[in-house]
Amino acid sequence: MAGEKRSARSEGDRVAGICTALRRAIIERALLPGDRLPEDSLGERFGVSRTIARHALGQLAAEGLVDLRRNRIAVVATPSFEDARDIFDIRLDLERQVVRRLAGKLTDAQARQLKAVVDAEHGARHGPEGASIRLATEFHVLLAEMTGKPILIRYVTEICYRAGLSLAAFGRPHSSDCAVSEHLDLIEAIRTGPAEKAEAMMVEHLEAVASRALLQSSGAKPRDLMDILAPYAE
Template identity: 50%
Template sequence: MYKSTTRSFPVYDSLRQAIIEQALKPGTKLPEDSIGETFSVSRTTVRNALVRLDAEGLVDLQPNRGASVSVPTIEEAHDIFEMRQCLEREVMDRLCRMDKKPIVKALKAHLVEEKKYLDVDTTRSIRLAGEFHILLAELTGSRILANYVNEIVSRCSLILARFAQAHSAQCGLDEHTEIIAAIEAGDADRAIMQMHRHLHSVQDRALLDPDERGKEDVSAILARYIVPNA
């Protein structure tokens, strides 16, 4: 999802994925020189990627201070989850007024992937859980709505990386299953209620318990995200 094509975008894609999968934690410094060496690109190319991520709220880019993964405050966390409730309520309402068969087929196929990596690959499981919500928005056919949901889901990944307590991914998987069932039944009220409960459950797993961040080896982490011949 959301792959790009120009020269600076493989760097953007990799950084964004590493942040969403919580491999790069909030507060982690993102030095342009080491990232450039990792991807064999110029610092200008790296900066272009960082500027775009800064615009999306995933990176904090400060003049003369460099870039780091954004560190959301607890106030921002509550605001973002409130906005997410509004967006995903609209997604549920639209999907329940559409032809259910192709929607449910796509969602169930995604659920198979979520189950496949449950308790097997934590980073991929985190990403797939977020992509479930992005897929829901994409299936409405509204590019604008999908873009907004994409951005806010990504920012929620940062919130969870900073504040979330440990929990079983099975919880989210069961909740996704209930959401699909409500959509399949064409019951908008039920679908909205299930989504509301699901997002509250995700929010309830978050705790104000930040630990010391920023000491990760960025080059080593990003090396895992390099696509051959990109």
């Protein structure tokens, strides 16, 4: 019985690891909407069985990041522009709840954690844009985690990654300097309150992200999956 539990836990850990790697590859634009995700290639790259790879793809499909088609063909999901706008609208409502729970309660230690992510964003601003998008997402997920509310954390995390997918589908290159500045302002507004001011600032920030980025289709073509995922399988 103990061995079965360890085996189930091990399989769950491997599925979670693949999901984490693929989410990161999607949000960093290494994987783009429409890219194929064959089970055998994923299994080979991550050193797991096709069954485990299939379970990971099923989890990502439930999160809206992967489309499962006939004959077990999986591809990175391609949201419509309307989907992208809906995702950002829902994100607005969720992250307003995050701010409402944290306003005036953010500790100095939490503020330092958030500023460390912003420092990393600042350092990455002249590098690949995908890294900046990932770090910006980590900032918002970290904020949600600081609420200590499991359901809110789950849905904010999912919607943030789906927003990253939308950026991959419709985004255009832009400077991350604005996001860095806005994140610093958000930290201070949440730390000092009141909640209404911090909520308004979060809404303004996310609407600015959407207006800066969601403008056009990327038009990119699929690439070799094994090469794309090599850095994420380490």
